[in-house]
Amino acid sequence: MKQNNLILAVNGTLMRGLELENNLKNVNATFIKESKTEKAYSLFSINDQYPAMIKVDEGGNTVDVELYAISEEGIKEVLSKEPPGLTIKEITLIDGQKVQGVIGLPEITKGQKEITTYGGWRNYLKSKKENKMKKLFLYYSYTGNGDLVAKEMEKRGFELRKIDTVKRLPKSFFWSMMVGGFQAGLSLRAKLKEYDHNIEDYEQIVIGSPIWNGKFPPAINTVLKTLPLKDKNVSFLFYSGSGEGAKALKRIKKEYPNAQYVFLQEPKKHLDELNKINY
Ligand SMILES: Cc1cc2nc3c(=O)[nH]c(=O)nc-3n(C[C@H](O)[C@H](O)[C@H](O)COP(=O)(O)O)c2cc1C
Numbered sequence: 547m548k549q550n551n552l553i554l555a556v557n558g559t560l561m562r563g564l565e566l567e568n569n570l571k572n573v574n575a576t577f578i579k580e581s582k583t584e585k586a587y588s589l590f591s592i593n594d595q596y597p598a599m600i601k602v603d604e605g606g607n608t609v610d611v612e613l614y615a616i617s618e619e620g621i622k623e624v625l626s627k628e629p630p631g632l633t634i635k636e637i638t639l640i641d642g643q644k645v646q647g648v649i650g651l652p653e654i655t656k657g658q659k660e661i662t663t664y665g666g667w668r669n670y671l672k673s674k675k676e677n678k679m680k681k682l683f684l685y686y687s688y689t690g691n692g693d694l695v696a697k698e699m700e701k702r703g704f705e706l707r708k709i710d711t712v713k714r715l716p717k718s719f720f721w722s723m724m725v726g727g728f729q730a731g732l733s734l735r736a737k738l739k740e741y742d743h744n745i746e747d748y749e750q751i752v753i754g755s756p757i758w759n760g761k762f763p764p765a766i767n768t769v770l771k772t773l774p775l776k777d778k779n780v781s782f783l784f785y786s787g788s789g790e791g792a793k794a795l796k797r798i799k800k801e802y803p804n805a806q807y808v809f810l811q812e813p814k815k816h817l818d819e820l821n822k823i824n825y
Pocket of ligand 1: 790
């Protein structure tokens with residue numbers, strides 16, 4: 547049996563309970579204790595898959611590490627299975643002790659997110675979990691198709707927010723089509739009942755809208771006019787009798803050129819249309 551006469555400080559996926567922990571176990575390395583580096587390192591998240599710690603002359607901080615007793619052969623074996631861009635070099639711990647440590651090659655940190663302020667990879671992972679991406683489905687529905695779509699979006703992790711107008715359309719089908727179609731045709735806006743205007747907290751916003759007279763209904767015109775959607779990651783989900791809405795689409799392409807969109811044909815009648823939703 548090779549002697550575990552070296553100390554290796556690990557700062558990422560080799561730590562206890564993380565993906566590559568077994569690479570240490572397989573070479574009979576033994577856990578000693580948790581520790582920190584001296585205040586001279588920066589930490590980067592490489593594509594959110596593993597961290598890269600690098601030594602810096604200025605602006606460095608401590609980084610959480612775990613210390614293992616390991617053999618020289620063990621170190622070689624562990625290094626051969628490390629993700630790309632990592633190597634093992636001498637590093638200094640907070641108490642001045644010099645040990646072997648996993649270090650990133652500076653070139654792999656280019657364009658990657660610096661996470662030094664988190665103090666370590668575990669803290670970063672924890673904070674990512676807590677700030678799980680919030681998604682909002684903000685929609686209007688007059689005859690219930692949109693509500694069905696909303697149920698599907700909720701299953702996909704979207705928070706729901708339904709808007710409604712202060713005034714209803716006339717009760718008769720004929721007159722509701724006439725009045726609604728007329729208003730939409732002129733791109734009029736409607737006064738909305740009070741709703742939560744906060745969209746700051748959401749990383750993804752999908753606007754759900756019926757098609758009226760080929761265009762957006764007045765309720766959605768108000769939303770598009772009043773909420774600062776252009777700064778956000780916004781997409782559109784349309785539902786209409788025909789599964790189309792040429793003028794609304796033209797407007798989206800002009801005003802939100804990067805937005806994704808999907809058209810569903812009357813989901814209340816064609817349930818399988820919900821499978822088209824790709825958000
Ligand atoms: C006033 C009005 C105008 C409409 N105009 C169109 C239209 O131009 N093209 C179309 O395909 N469907 C049209 N429809 C049908 C709706 O877009 C369709 O029923 C949609 O699924 C309704 O969604 P909701 O049930 O959530 O309100 C219109 C419906 C109304 C009430």
